[in-house]
Amino acid sequence: MEDIAVKLAFIGAAGILAQWLAWRLRLPAIVLLLAAGFLAGPVTGFLVPAEDFGKVYQPAVGLAVAIILFEGGLTLNFHEIRETSKAVRRIVLVGGPLTWFGTALAGHFVGGFEWPVAIILGAILVVTGPTVIMPLLRTARLKSRPGSLLRWEAIVNDPIGALFAVISFEIFMVFHGDHHAEGVAVAILLGFAFAIGAGLAAAQLLIWAFIRGHVPEFLKAPVLVAAVLAVFAVSNVFLEESGLLAVTIMGIRMANSRMASLGELRRFKETITVLLVSGLFILLTAALEWPVIRSLDWRAAGFVFALLFVIRPVAIALATIGTGLSWQERVLTAWIAPRGIVAVAVASLFGGLLGKWGTDDGQRMVAFTFAVVVSTILLHGFTLSPLARILGLRTTGKPGILIVGGSRWAAALAAKLKEMEVPVTIADANWNHLVDARQAGLDTHYGDPLSEHAHHHLNIERFNALIAATDNDAYNALVCTDFGPELGRNNVYEIGGQREQSDRQAMHFTIGGRQLFKPGLDFRELRERRSSGWTFQSTRLTEEFGREAYIASRDPEARTILWRKPDGKLVFETASGGAKIQEGDIVLSFAPPRQADTPEGRKRKRAEANGKDES
Numbered sequence: 001m002e003d004i005a006v007k008l009a010f011i012g013a014a015g016i017l018a019q020w021l022a023w024r025l026r027l028p029a030i031v032l033l034l035a036a037g038f039l040a041g042p043v044t045g046f047l048v049p050a051e052d053f054g055k056v057y058q059p060a061v062g063l064a065v066a067i068i069l070f071e072g073g074l075t076l077n078f079h080e081i082r083e084t085s086k087a088v089r090r091i092v093l094v095g096g097p098l099t100w101f102g103t104a105l106a107g108h109f110v111g112g113f114e115w116p117v118a119i120i121l122g123a124i125l126v127v128t129g130p131t132v133i134m135p136l137l138r139t140a141r142l143k144s145r146p147g148s149l150l151r152w153e154a155i156v157n158d159p160i161g162a163l164f165a166v167i168s169f170e171i172f173m174v175f176h177g178d179h180h181a182e183g184v185a186v187a188i189l190l191g192f193a194f195a196i197g198a199g200l201a202a203a204q205l206l207i208w209a210f211i212r213g214h215v216p217e218f219l220k221a222p223v224l225v226a227a228v229l230a231v232f233a234v235s236n237v238f239l240e241e242s243g244l245l246a247v248t249i250m251g252i253r254m255a256n257s258r259m260a261s262l263g264e265l266r267r268f269k270e271t272i273t274v275l276l277v278s279g280l281f282i283l284l285t286a287a288l289e290w291p292v293i294r295s296l297d298w299r300a301a302g303f304v305f306a307l308l309f310v311i312r313p314v315a316i317a318l319a320t321i322g323t324g325l326s327w328q329e330r331v332l333t334a335w336i337a338p339r340g341i342v343a344v345a346v347a348s349l350f351g352g353l354l355g356k357w358g359t360d361d362g363q364r365m366v367a368f369t370f371a372v373v374v375s376t377i378l379l380h381g382f383t384l385s386p387l388a389r390i391l392g393l394r395t396t397g398k399p400g401i402l403i404v405g406g407s408r409w410a411a412a413l414a415a416k417l418k419e420m421e422v423p424v425t426i427a428d429a430n431w432n433h434l435v436d437a438r439q440a441g442l443d444t445h446y447g448d449p450l451s452e453h454a455h456h457h458l459n460i461e462r463f464n465a466l467i468a469a470t471d472n473d474a475y476n477a478l479v480c481t482d483f484g485p486e487l488g489r490n491n492v493y494e495i496g497g498q499r500e501q502s503d504r505q506a507m508h509f510t511i512g513g514r515q516l517f518k519p520g521l522d523f524r525e526l527r528e529r530r531s532s533g534w535t536f537q538s539t540r541l542t543e544e545f546g547r548e549a550y551i552a553s554r555d556p557e558a559r560t561i562l563w564r565k566p567d568g569k570l571v572f573e574t575a576s577g578g579a580k581i582q583e584g585d586i587v588l589s590f591a592p593p594r595q596a597d598t599p600e601g602r603k604r605k606r607a608e609a610n611g612k613d614e615s
Contacts, residue, residue: 016278281340561588
């Protein structure tokens with residue numbers, strides 16, 4: 001019992017460590033997770049999942065995959081698919097069967113599998129793995145349309161590929177005389193219908209209960225997890241693996257509801273998913289055995305090559321004809337199709353079942369699936385960002401700033417940031433507040449940044465920081481609180497008076513954001529200072545004009561806001577942690593007018609000029 005506890009703790013710690021290292025080193029997290037599982041399993045023998053966890057192993061993997069797919073469904077809002085709906089439908093309905101057919105041919109003629117096994121393998125590899133796509137999209141910074149296309153395909157294809165495998169296996173059983181064709185057809189139809197109905201009904205019941213207040217806030221997330229597991233298990237009773245379809249539909253339906261607490265639930269599910277994805281990849285990789293690994297030969301290499309360089313490109317090329325996608329988007333989609341946990345889990349399930357029915361190719365099928373998973377993770381993981389950059393499908397790599405509030409002060413700040421080549425957008429729900437920004441040619445967003453419309457059209461992934469600068473301090477704090485989980489608590493800033501309160505009176509940092517100025521300046525003070533001639537000034541530090549010279553030359557009342565490093569990174573003064581400006585940095589400050597530019601200064605200058613003329 002203690003050994004199992006140690007191994008479970010190891011899986012959790014190793015998974016999160018791999019995720020953290022991937023973040024620090026800017027590597028695909030899945031690559032490090034695979035390495036951790038391989039070291040813990042086949043190399044050292046520390047983990048042998050089938051023996052360590054016994055009969056619980058496979059059901060636990062299935063339940064974890066169900067939660068992952070449900071969370072993926074929660075990210076699919078129909079507003080996002082308007083531009084790509086036709087392409088997604090074609091890729092799923094046309095590209096999926098083409099991939100199934102082509103992979104089955106390759107499995108038989110290249111891989112050397114018997115036809116039943118080749119057909120099942122082709123169905124399994126229809127999936128394109130949201131557990132791999134999501135982390136890749138998080139770091140690739142694709143434009144909205146190709147990113148939405150890859151995300152929708154991955155999540156919708158996963159349960160469909162699993163169900164294709166179920167159908168293939170049931171047909172295999174019919175040919176072996178263990179099932180009647182009529183009974184199988186009826187069971188499959190009923191299973192499909194029940195999965196769709198159960199997913200929609202469960203989602204509708206939860207939406208109704210949450211909106212009407214029948215479930216308290218602290219119970220919403222636990223109730224959601226319990227409902228997902230229940231729907232998955234009950235659907236699988238009617239048809240094996242149909243639960244994956246049910247929970248995906250359940251997630252999509254809830255994502256397109258108007259639940260006020262959906263954002264909090266989605267973030268909670270994301271946290272669980274990171275833990276589950278990390279643990280599952282380590283577990284499934286550790287389950288590999290050396291005989292299975294050694295069975296990989298030139299046939300496996302040829303099969304992987306055919307799938308990646310022939311079958312997938314041809315299927316996507318045919319499926320996306322007349323969909324309105326650019327040739328760059330079609331090329332990216334044709335190449336990026338990594339397989340993940342669902343493919344491995346389903347292959348492991350049917351590999352074991354085929355072995356029980358006397359088919360020797362069951363374990364080879366698992367090995368081939370792993371070969372595809374590892375190859376696609378490595379190849380697609382390391383090439384997505386460079387390929388997207390070459391094809392012009394990445395958003396700008398420069399860190400952007402979202403300013404909430406369209407005052408004249410905010411417009412002047414945005415204009416100076418644009419002059420410093422920092423991408424900036426001003427958002428405001430009042431059209432009249434955006435007049436100055438629009439006249440200055442600045443990027444603007446008309447609408448409340450907290451609205452559902454902004455969630456789908458503002459594209460928050462473009463920004464690395466936010467400045468809440470409206471005349472309402474409470475709203476500024478609310479904006480920072482809402483965007484904090486998206487951008488990071490250290491990257492949301494608000495204007496407002498200095499919070500010099502006791503610990504008992506002070507608000508926790510999770511409410512609101514960092515102060516933009518220290519000591520703080522509220523909206524009225526900023527407006528008055530701008531009216532009196534204060535301006536935004538940017539200064540580049542050089543070898544001749546260094547930090548000491550800059551500090552000596554600036555007005556003592558000037559407030560430094562941030563500085564831009566030579567590599568484009570932005571460092572805010574109030575979050576610098578003691579870091580100092582250096583040579584090559586461009587410093588942005590809000591400063592009073594120089595003495596010569598004030599009315600008194602201009603008067604003195606004229607008097608001096610008149611004195612010189614008289615002399």
